[in-house]
Amino acid sequence: MNLIKAEILRFSSRRFIQIMVVMLLVAFGLTIFTVMASTEQPTTEMWANARMQAAETRHYLENEYANCVANLTDTRRCADLDPSKVVVEDYLYGVFHFARQIEALVFFLGAFLSLFGYLVMASFIGSELHSGGMTNLLLWRPNRTQVLGSKLGVGLGMLTAISVVFSLIYIGTFYGIAETMGYAGGMTASGWSHVALITVRGIGMALVAGLVSFAVATVGRHTAAALGALLGYVIVWEGGARLIMEIASRNVGASNDPYFLSTYIAAWFAGEYTYYDYTSHLDNGAMIVYWWQAAVVFGALTAAAAAVAFTGFRRRDLA
Amino acid sequence: MDSALRHKVTAMTAVIEISGLHKTFRGWRRGPKVALDGFDMVVEAGQVHGFLGPNGSGKTTTLRALLGLVHADSGDMRILGTTSADYIHVAHRVGAIVESPAFFGNLSGQRTLELLAMAGGVPRKRVEETLVAVGLRDRGEDLVKSYSLGMKQRLAVASALLKQPELLILDEPANGLDPAGIHEMRSLVRELASRGVTILISSHLLDEIEQVCDSMTIISRGRRVTHGPVAQVLAQHDKGEYSVRVADPAGALEAIAAAGGSARLNEGKLVVSGVTDASWITQTLGTAGHWLTELTALTPDLESVFLDVTGTRPGNGLMSDVDDGWQPPAPAGRAEIEIEVTR
Numbered sequence: 001m002n003l004i005k006a007e008i009l010r011f012s013s014r015r016f017i018q019i020m021v022v023m024l025l026v027a028f029g030l031t032i033f034t035v036m037a038s039t040e041q042p043t044t045e046m047w048a049n050a051r052m053q054a055a056e057t058r059h060y061l062e063n064e065y066a067n068c069v070a071n072l073t074d075t076r077r078c079a080d081l082d083p084s085k086v087v088v089e090d091y092l093y094g095v096f097h098f099a100r101q102i103e104a105l106v107f108f109l110g111a112f113l114s115l116f117g118y119l120v121m122a123s124f125i126g127s128e129l130h131s132g133g134m135t136n137l138l139l140w141r142p143n144r145t146q147v148l149g150s151k152l153g154v155g156l157g158m159l160t161a162i163s164v165v166f167s168l169i170y171i172g173t174f175y176g177i178a179e180t181m182g183y184a185g186g187m188t189a190s191g192w193s194h195v196a197l198i199t200v201r202g203i204g205m206a207l208v209a210g211l212v213s214f215a216v217a218t219v220g221r222h223t224a225a226a227l228g229a230l231l232g233y234v235i236v237w238e239g240g241a242r243l244i245m246e247i248a249s250r251n252v253g254a255s256n257d258p259y260f261l262s263t264y265i266a267a268w269f270a271g272e273y274t275y276y277d278y279t280s281h282l283d284n285g286a287m288i289v290y291w292w293q294a295a296v297v298f299g300a301l302t303a304a305a306a307a308v309a310f311t312g313f314r315r316r317d318l319a
Numbered sequence: 320m321d322s323a324l325r326h327k328v329t330a331m332t333a334v335i336e337i338s339g340l341h342k343t344f345r346g347w348r349r350g351p352k353v354a355l356d357g358f359d360m361v362v363e364a365g366q367v368h369g370f371l372g373p374n375g376s377g378k379t380t381t382l383r384a385l386l387g388l389v390h391a392d393s394g395d396m397r398i399l400g401t402t403s404a405d406y407i408h409v410a411h412r413v414g415a416i417v418e419s420p421a422f423f424g425n426l427s428g429q430r431t432l433e434l435l436a437m438a439g440g441v442p443r444k445r446v447e448e449t450l451v452a453v454g455l456r457d458r459g460e461d462l463v464k465s466y467s468l469g470m471k472q473r474l475a476v477a478s479a480l481l482k483q484p485e486l487l488i489l490d491e492p493a494n495g496l497d498p499a500g501i502h503e504m505r506s507l508v509r510e511l512a513s514r515g516v517t518i519l520i521s522s523h524l525l526d527e528i529e530q531v532c533d534s535m536t537i538i539s540r541g542r543r544v545t546h547g548p549v550a551q552v553l554a555q556h557d558k559g560e561y562s563v564r565v566a567d568p569a570g571a572l573e574a575i576a577a578a579g580g581s582a583r584l585n586e587g588k589l590v591v592s593g594v595t596d597a598s599w600i601t602q603t604l605g606t607a608g609h610w611l612t613e614l615t616a617l618t619p620d621l622e623s624v625f626l627d628v629t630g631t632r633p634g635n636g637l638m639s640d641v642d643d644g645w646q647p648p649a650p651a652g653r654a655e656i657e658i659e660v661t662r
Contacts, residue, residue, distance in 0.1 A: 006438035013434075015425040132421035135388060136478065139415050140439040142387045142407045317344070317389040 007154035016123045039096035039182040050091035058083040096182030109170050110202020113163050117210035124155045125214050126223030135318050144314050159210050163203040208298045215305035219312050253278030264294035334486050334517045335362035340394035354380040356541035362519050367512045369528035369535035370521040373631045377541040378521045414484030416475040424464030428474045449477040468495030487518045525621040539629040556624045563589040564613035574607035
């Protein structure tokens with residue numbers, strides 16, 4: 001318990017972490033400022049125009065949708081033309097519409113929290129190993145597994161707390177903006193559930209990113225090791241390897257998407273991700289990766305990373 | 320005292336026992352580097368023990384291995400009566416600084432100690448006490464990044480004292496300290512020793528070691544080259560040399576040689592060696608008509624002993640390389656000693 005309390009104090013005392021929290025607030029502030037600068041409360045005239053445009057669109061789509069349903073066997077692909085899905089609020093231009101726009105903003109929040117988690121967790125262990133702080137601590141608490149475990153647990157706990165508090169403030173602020181300067185209507189119970197779900201997924205992704213960066217920085221003994229690994233993965237694998245796989249592929253139309261983490265990140269955030277592999281005769285080549293498959297991949301990744309980090313840390317000589 | 324009994328006594332009173340310690344660091348580019356090659360050391364309870372050796376001789380590796388920071392390849396280590404595998408159970412009784420410990424610059428000295436105290440379950444009042452003990456009371460609330468090297472070293476010593484240890488391991492504790500700081504450190508070591516704390520000090524300040532230590536071990540290229548009480552080690556290397564000032568040093572040199580003695584000229588003085596009784600010099604030179612104006616016994620100091628036993632005495636105006644120390648032969652009959660020590 002003493003060790004955990006000390007680690008919590010150490011986490012909150014770290015200058016880099018304090019700066020990253022400020023950066024999080026700055027990014028948040030910029031997003032709010034941009035939204036506030038580009039929204040206004042809808043006037044009666046704006047509502048009238050929106051209703052008129054919505055009616056015209058519905059009228060246009062009725063024929064298009066009927067043709068689509070008549071000509072395609074897979075009617076799911078006509079969903080975008082369904083006139084019943086036309087919503088008046090979509091034609092309120094220059095108005096922040098909470099129900100329509102909060103999803104994209106929460107995706108952004110999740111991405112930013114993931115980056116925050118990656119950097120903060122890498123620094124939390126990397127700087128300790130690099131500076132000799134970990135050696136000092138081990139002179140007091142020689143049980144390496146306990147020390148590293150406490151640090152990881154406290155790091156992930158603090159990251160969760162920061163993410164939850166920040167997400168609540170973030171979503172609450174945008175709802176407040178919609179109420180006072182935009183349009184907050186149209187939010188149903190299922191809409192709130194969806195916002196909650198993608199927020200939780202964003203926090204989950206931040207924890208996965210944090211754990212992986214913690215493990216990489218532990219193995220590499222430096223914060224920069226985690227940053228280098230991230231950069232290397234994005235450039236070498238997501239960029240270079242994807243390109244080479246496409247060039248070298250003998251099967252025209254085959255997809256390499258399952259080999260890239262970005263596929264699972266997209267599936268995790270959106271609930272599912274569809275890519276097309278035309279060498280497959282199933283469902284016109286449409287392949288779907290579901291969020292739970294992404295969860296399995298991330299679970300395996302984090303378990304492997306943690307196992308390597310803890311095993312290596314127990315065995316290594318410390319400078 | 321026979322060998323078996325002597326080792327039993329050692330096992331009862333020794334706080335640190337190291338026997339046949341081996342450690343090789345394996346690098347990808349430069350290949351294996353042997354840091355410890357069968358090293359032995361015994362530190363008795365209540366003593367201040369000096370641990371000396373040239374740069375790269377294995378001092379810090381030994382201390383790190385002792386504290387569980389480095390995994391030894393083979394050998395036996397016991398600290399406060401427990402094996403190194405069980406060090407975790409006695410860690411709260413051991414205070415240590417290894418090399419120059421790094422602290423976060425953005426924390427105050429007091430905060431740094433408070434975090435360590437909290438992690439180790441030490442009452443917070445000890446923080447204030449140790450800050451006073453190392454002379455940082457008035458600067459405790461300043462950020463560590465504003466500290467000088469000597470102040471950081473004081474903070475490091477404070478962190479080691481926080482636990483009120485029975486065994487204190489200090490690696491270069493005077494590093495960066497000013498003369499007053501060195502004096503205070505010496506007083507602190509003496510005070511702790513008077514309270515029964517066993518202290519192991521690794522240092523290059525040989526004069527300090529000579530002043531404060533009861534016993535010592537010298538290591539060179541991973542092996543022990545000499546050890547024992549400081550006075551005994553110095554006595555072992557006493558060559559019976561005397562410095563003699565006479566009006567005609569060259570003539571006196573011939574007189575000593577004619578009488579069967581050994582002498583050399585050094586900076587205008589005559590250095591006579593291999594003499595057990597100084598009266599032989601006065602008698603020999605007086606008989607030959609050389610009247611002495613000065614006769615001084617050249618007792619060895621720790622520096623000369625250190626340079627001799629480690630083979631690092633500079634020559635030709637060049638500095639010796641860090642790996643150029645003398646490597647003693649591996650000790651024989653180790654297996655029997657290990658059995659006795661670890662029993």
